[in-house]
Amino acid sequence: MSEPATLELREQFATPEQQRETASIGMWVFLITEVMLFGGLFTAFTVYRLSHPMAFDAGSAHMEFLLGGINTAVLICSSYTMALAIHSAATGKEQRVVLFLLATMVIGAVFLGIKFTEYYLHFQDHKAPALWFDYSGPQAPYVQMFFVFYFLMTGLHALHMTVGIGILSVLLFRTLLGSFSAEYYTPLELGGLYWHFIDIVWVFLYAIFYIPGLHVR
Amino acid sequence: MKEPAISIKTYTWTFLALLALALATTLIGFLDLGPFSMVIAVTIATAKAILIAFFFMHALYESKVIRVILAGGIIWFLIMVSLTLGDYMTRGWVLNLGGK
Numbered sequence: 001m002s003e004p005a006t007l008e009l010r011e012q013f014a015t016p017e018q019q020r021e022t023a024s025i026g027m028w029v030f031l032i033t034e035v036m037l038f039g040g041l042f043t044a045f046t047v048y049r050l051s052h053p054m055a056f057d058a059g060s061a062h063m064e065f066l067l068g069g070i071n072t073a074v075l076i077c078s079s080y081t082m083a084l085a086i087h088s089a090a091t092g093k094e095q096r097v098v099l100f101l102l103a104t105m106v107i108g109a110v111f112l113g114i115k116f117t118e119y120y121l122h123f124q125d126h127k128a129p130a131l132w133f134d135y136s137g138p139q140a141p142y143v144q145m146f147f148v149f150y151f152l153m154t155g156l157h158a159l160h161m162t163v164g165i166g167i168l169s170v171l172l173f174r175t176l177l178g179s180f181s182a183e184y185y186t187p188l189e190l191g192g193l194y195w196h197f198i199d200i201v202w203v204f205l206y207a208i209f210y211i212p213g214l215h216v217r
Numbered sequence: 218m219k220e221p222a223i224s225i226k227t228y229t230w231t232f233l234a235l236l237a238l239a240l241a242t243t244l245i246g247f248l249d250l251g252p253f254s255m256v257i258a259v260t261i262a263t264a265k266a267i268l269i270a271f272f273f274m275h276a277l278y279e280s281k282v283i284r285v286i287l288a289g290g291i292i293w294f295l296i297m298v299s300l301t302l303g304d305y306m307t308r309g310w311v312l313n314l315g316g317k
Contacts, residue, residue: 021280028283032290039294046298047305053252072239080232083273087228090221196273200266207242207262212254214246 008184020186027190031197038156038201045149045208048142055139059146060213062127064118068210071114072202078107079199086192092182094175101172104195108165115158122147150209157205160198167191222278231272238265 013019049056085100126134129147137143171191174180180188242261250257271277276287 076235083228203262203265207258211246211258215249
């Protein structure tokens with residue numbers, strides 16, 4: 001597939017603006033399906049949490065608060081560099097696009113590294129549901145349920161991060177090939193939308209898994 | 218070349234506001250506010266999500282179609298949560314009525 005470095009206008013569209021907006025609408029619709037994917041899990045979590053608030057607070061007290069807090073800041077930083085990458089693309093500063101995309105990918109990888117360190121510590125703490133779960137307090141099965149949600153939801157989020165880094169590496173490659181310009185950088189914009197969406201998911205994961213345990217600890 | 222809709226300055230303020238909110242939610246988390254802990258945490262998270270969507274994702278500057286799609290998704294999500302909770306949270310009531 002060869003792509004001109006300048007503006008692309010395919011024959012089914014009347015104007016470049018219409019083409020850009022159509023692509024953008026497609027991405028937003030996809031993100032809404034992602035809202036439903038994560039939304040189902042958030043709904044299930046809410047039902048369990050409201051039924052067993054004490055057990056879920058007790059589970060939350062076993063989170064790695066420092067690492068989780070750092071990761072929240074790390075992900076916000078990566079969203080910022082992603083936004084700057086798009087801004088650089090819009091103003092035609094290709095070298096800065098490469099720089100900011102690389103920064104976003106590195107910060108994303110740091111997030112995953114910290115996340116897997118947390119998983120490792122939970123395994124050491126014997127908090128791996130079904131595999132290796134030791135908990136002597138009351139309502140142990142529901143504390144275990146908290147960890148089921150924790151691993152499932154943060155795991156699905158980490159999977160999205162991994163895919164996101166993959167998408168960014170393709171975008172980086174295409175930027176280096178000179179596929180984008182100030183007139184045409186729609187794929188960068190769409191990749192950015194995906195990345196920011198993952199950030200939004202984490203914001204809620206941090207709120208429901210980490211925050212309630214802080215005062216229980 | 219047309220100027221981008223959002224300036225670097227706006228991005229930077231959004232970034233700083235997000236960090237401040239993350240710090241605020243963490244600090245408030247240390248207080249024991251009972252059931253309100255979760256309410257406040259989710260409210261702050263929603264504020265952060267709105268900042269990210271409006272400024273980083275340009276939702277504020279997009280066309281009406283995209284805003285309608287976004288609103289539709291959120292409304293459908295809220296329907297899913299409220300109907301599910303409407304079921305689970307009221308099951309005890311039904312048992313009490315039919316009980317004795």
